[in-house]
Amino acid sequence: MKLSKDFFFRKRVVTRTTWKFRLLLLALFGLVFVLPYEFWLVRLANSLVQQDPLVGSDAILMENWNLPQLSIFYETASLQKSGYATRALIPEFVETRRTLLAGIRLPKDFDSLIRLYCREAGLDPKSIERIPVEAIDPITLNTARQLSVSLKARRVRSIIMVSSFYRSKRSALAFKKFLEPEGIKVICHPVNEVFSVGTWWKTKDGWIMVPLEFVKLNYYRLLWL
Numbered sequence: 001m002k003l004s005k006d007f008f009f010r011k012r013v014v015t016r017t018t019w020k021f022r023l024l025l026l027a028l029f030g031l032v033f034v035l036p037y038e039f040w041l042v043r044l045a046n047s048l049v050q051q052d053p054l055v056g057s058d059a060i061l062m063e064n065w066n067l068p069q070l071s072i073f074y075e076t077a078s079l080q081k082s083g084y085a086t087r088a089l090i091p092e093f094v095e096t097r098r099t100l101l102a103g104i105r106l107p108k109d110f111d112s113l114i115r116l117y118c119r120e121a122g123l124d125p126k127s128i129e130r131i132p133v134e135a136i137d138p139i140t141l142n143t144a145r146q147l148s149v150s151l152k153a154r155r156v157r158s159i160i161m162v163s164s165f166y167r168s169k170r171s172a173l174a175f176k177k178f179l180e181p182e183g184i185k186v187i188c189h190p191v192n193e194v195f196s197v198g199t200w201w202k203t204k205d206g207w208i209m210v211p212l213e214f215v216k217l218n219y220y221r222l223l224w225l
Contacts (some may be wrong), residue, residue: 038198045197047163048213050172050188054079057158057187059087061147062128063171065139066108068114071164071193079189085160088123089151090114093128099135106135129154131156136178140167140174141224148178158185165192166209170217173225199220 060079062072068090076088093106107113117126131150136142151159159179163171168190176186200206 017079038201042197043199044214045166045200048167048169048189048217049190049197050163050169050209051190052172052187053185054084054189055158056083057085057160057185058156059089059151059159060085061159062088062090063161064090065093065143068110068117069164069191069193070117070120071191072164072199073117073123075189075191077121077123077160079160079162087154087156088128089156089159090128090130091147093135094132096134104135104137104194115212138220138224140171141177141220144171144174144178148182148184149177150183151179154186158187160187160189163188163190165190165194165214167216170213170220173217174220177225 060076062068062076064072080086080088082203092110095104095106099106114128115125117123118128131147133143133146133150161171161175168188172188175188177185194200194204194209195206200210
């Protein structure tokens with residue numbers, strides 16, 4: 001019987017990491033465990049925020065969902081007084097058969113809130129143009145898609161989107177995805193109405209909002225953006 005060379009001895013290929021890779025890995029572990037946890041929590045919050053340089057635009061888009069935020073009305077008034085834009089637009093979500101079948105319920109006091117917030121911010125409610133938008137999941141993405149058609153029909157070529165602070169990155173990505181191919185420039189201008197990036201983890205609402213927005217942002221990036 002003839003024996004092969006592999007009967008008693010067998011060669012084996014071994015892959016080993018280089019000293020450079022081990023040094024890099026050690027440095028990364030050092031950054032994670034040596035830097036204070038506040039550093040990473042601040043970085044997490046900052047990753048959710050999109051702040052673009054302000055320039056004069058055709059209109060201010062007051063982004064909202066469910067209920068409008070008073071801080072967005074104040075900021076809109078401030079931008080108008082500073083001369084960045086005179087025209088103000090706001091999406092007005094409407095119920096349709098599809099929204100009802102999806103179980104999406106819209107607030108009934110939208111009109112009264114608009115009047116109240118305009119009075120507080122010194123705005124004329126009649127000067128704010130309402131753009132009907134069908135509430136379809138995912139809300140932010142489909143709002144941007146519908147507004148791209150409405151804004152183009154209104155000959156709007158640039159907008160300052162006044163957005164909620166920790167949702168601004170997700171909103172900016174969604175709106176730029178649909179509006180900029182239509183020739184509409186999007187400038188995202190976030191408004192922080194709750195807690196700063198350096199203290200959000202010290203509040204219960206912060207632990208609800210920031211991690212949730214982080215999940216939503218990356219969910220949007222994974223599936224649609």
